[in-house]
Amino acid sequence: MSRKNTPVIELNTTLATLRQIDFKSGQIFHGKGFLRFHDLPRIDAEIKSRYPEYDNLTQGVHWELSTWIDEISQHQQDYRIQLQLSTSYPLECQRCLQAFVDQLQFTSQFILLPTQEDVDLFPLDNDAEDALLMSHQFDLIELFEDELLLNLPLIPKHAEGLCELDHIFISDIRIDIEGVQISQDDQKERKTAFAALKKLKFDA
Ligand SMILES: [Zn+2]
Numbered sequence: 001m002s003r004k005n006t007p008v009i010e011l012n013t014t015l016a017t018l019r020q021i022d023f024k025s026g027q028i029f030h031g032k033g034f035l036r037f038h039d040l041p042r043i044d045a046e047i048k049s050r051y052p053e054y055d056n057l058t059q060g061v062h063w064e065l066s067t068w069i070d071e072i073s074q075h076q077q078d079y080r081i082q083l084q085l086s087t088s089y090p091l092e093c094q095r096c097l098q099a100f101v102d103q104l105q106f107t108s109q110f111i112l113l114p115t116q117e118d119v120d121l122f123p124l125d126n127d128a129e130d131a132l133l134m135s136h137q138f139d140l141i142e143l144f145e146d147e148l149l150l151n152l153p154l155i156p157k158h159a160e161g162l163c164e165l166d167h168i169f170i171s172d173i174r175i176d177i178e179g180v181q182i183s184q185d186d187q188k189e190r191k192t193a194f195a196a197l198k199k200l201k202f203d204a
Pocket of ligand 1: 093094095096097098157158162163164165
């Protein structure tokens, strides 16, 4: 397998262009830029639903995209895309429930396949890449949105040492007959409390 040697076309980064890239032309593209959250409708709505005051007009996501063709044989050429996204994204820490801005950065790779059937049959357990449908009018904005939403942390948390709860010392854990009462929703304290409860039941 070798990469086809083709001149690279630098992408025009206007929104209208990014909404309809002709990957079927067989041309190779490179592009990078910055998109405001405001210009990514699903991201804009997602953030606004939680933080209506967030500045989606200046905050956004940096992106870089490269495409290439792998020559498998005389009759088979695979068209691939690599996408890098990095952003400062507002989330709610699930430990202390405070808003914070998380630094997210990730790289995804895709193979473009000729029919929807090919895409549907593409193995889900392929960790290296996902399959997308080849198109004359590929919508990169939608891909950026998909990738960003898919890569948001399931349980957002402050980095270690930055969470308010890291600095709260819990001196006593109260246990009553109904169960466990702890003053903070913290995994570690919870574990200790449950261990104590278990012992209590055992002793009774
Ligand atoms: Zn926190």
